Amino acid sequence: MATASSAKKIKKTSKLGPILINGSLLLLILIWLLPTFALLVSSFRTRFDIQTSGWWSIVPHRAWMTDRVIDPDPNWDRDGVMNIEGAQGTFEEFRNGITLDNGTRVFWIGNKRIGKVEIQAYKWTSNFNFTLENYGQVLGGKTFEVRQPDGTIKTEQADNFVGAFLNSLTVTIPSTLIPILIAAFAAYGFAWMRFSGRRVLFVMVVALLVVPLQIALVPILQDYVRLNLNGTFLGIWLAHTGFGLPLATYLLFNYIRGLPRDILESAFIDGASHFTIFVRLILPLSVPALASFAIFQFLWTWNDYLVALIFIGAKPDVQVLTMRLAEMVGSRGNDWHLLTAGAFVSMVLPLVVFFSLQRFFVRGLLAGSVKG
């Protein structure tokens, strides 16, 4: 431990300016975080705020804030020079705002006849007017009541992300576990069983790592239409299983083959069958590899759009989150208060999984691309 840290210290002290290094790293971190941060902040802002001010207005800044609003006096000479609150000017000048020496600004809002006059002050401010209504509307089942800026309640159509979230779970969990189970059996078979055709079949598995899944979509879709599997959970599980299997089998094969052989042999001597050895010994021993691949496959299927788009199609009651979100981009491309909330709902679970299991994920990544 001590030698490791001292070696590191030598490495560090001989580096050019740590400030430069930490500074540029910090800059990169900020750039990388900025887009997600913008999304998160915007998802809590009201529709009105989003359209009229940037999300960055949460940063304290100086801006003209309305102090009070007064009704214009009907006797004012709107076509000539007016004197309002100590400011003198024509209507056009008031429309642009007249700043007084004491730092306040008089601002005419609206048209000449039925406008308002705002007395504004230039103050430090930050917009922390947050709401959960966006999430309510995005998650809600069918309709959602939105409070308008003027206080009235308007019923809007909700986006039913809860339903899509459940669908995503229903698609993702079996799509993660089924290929792992099948691949683990196959990996064990390839690694530790002798049978004719073993080599040929294994070469086929590895060769299929090359095939991009686009190539398989159309024929499988034809099969699904014929078998009535289109838009069913079973159909999409099997599709994800098929597309995940080559990598899963290859990774697990490499891992299982590396397990010490004498474990297997002594178990055989004790009279255990292959099945018992697999369930009682191999699966528990392979947990690290299984977990690594599970996280991969989970993120992959949860975030998948193409496979869902093709095998689930437009069926609204089976739609997963990515489809729901992509559809919203098309139909409500300017409703940023909803898009941001929806996007965040779709990101929450993978981010939690990612941050809590990052270690396994990295391990899998290293095993995956150094070996497969």
Place this chain on the structure above:
Amino acid sequence: MQRSSEKPRQPGGPVQWLSVNAIGLFTALAIPLATFLVLYWGFFFLRDSDAPKIVIAIVAIVWGVGGVAALYLVANSLVDRLGDTWRARIQPFIFVGPAVAILLWYLAVPSLRTLWISLLDRNGVDFVGLSNYIAVFTTRNMFTAFRNNILWILFGATASVIFGLLVAILADRSRFENIAKSVIFMPMAISMVGAGVIWNMMYEVNPNVGLLNAIYTGVTGNNPVAWKAAAEIAPWNNLFLIVVMVWLQSGFAMVLFSAAIKGIPGEILEAGRVDGATEIQVFFRIMIPYIMGTIITVSTTIIIFSLKIFDVVQVMTGGQFGTQVIATQYYREYFTNQNAGFGSAIAIVLLITVIPVMIYNLRQLNDQEAF
């Protein structure tokens, strides 16, 4: 546990075996039958039921995962009832059979079928020879798609590798290494659809929403620009989509580079420094050659990724404004224009472009495995 020791060691005659194992035979038939019936019923329940969503979700998950496990269990218990010779013969296929069958159905056979469909006309009926492939290489839209994929590789893959390497090196010397790596890595967990929404917002025309336009209008005083849809700057509007991939993939590159850099023996670096090499020389003359294998692996992986890119483009521009790529053209030709032959030809071309990179990658792995 089904394998009991009282089973005959040598396979006897079938009649004798039957009389001994009548009950066993009954269970051997009843259990699989019951399993299949339950699974069969589950399928229709899931497809047709209007039970509450959460119930369906739970039933589906249990049915799906449990079903597969049950099938293995049943198959194995059936095999266990056979004699030793037959068990040894059949059991391997129970282990590898399902995987092989699914791979055949989902990848191997479809590749051949797509190849065949690509030689047929738009309805997949009449044989038209290579004319779909001629169309792939002569259509203007496809030309744009190929050009864009090259842009994705040239700029996207390169930038991902450079940023990944940069962060890996900086983080290695920084005190907040773990935080930095987590942050750069985080977009890997975000779907490309979600990333599309995030960056759509950055590029939004309304300067109250889009940060880029807020800066642009604030600095230059010009009108806001629809960045990714700006046909007048084509093909460079593609760069705005490519940024999204760089944002997503740099973390992947960084993790691999970081591990590789940590694997460089400290003595080598120290020796270089003692000999008077500057930091830049140490970087280019020692570190880069040492991690060259990783650089190649990462590059090829990201190149494959950028060749297959689909979601980002589909969500952000739908392939309009001159931003189409091979995969979006495939989707458009097959599903929007209903041209089965043309769509399949594009898929085959995609396969052919990916294969050399993949083979290189696999060979690389095999070499590494020799260690």
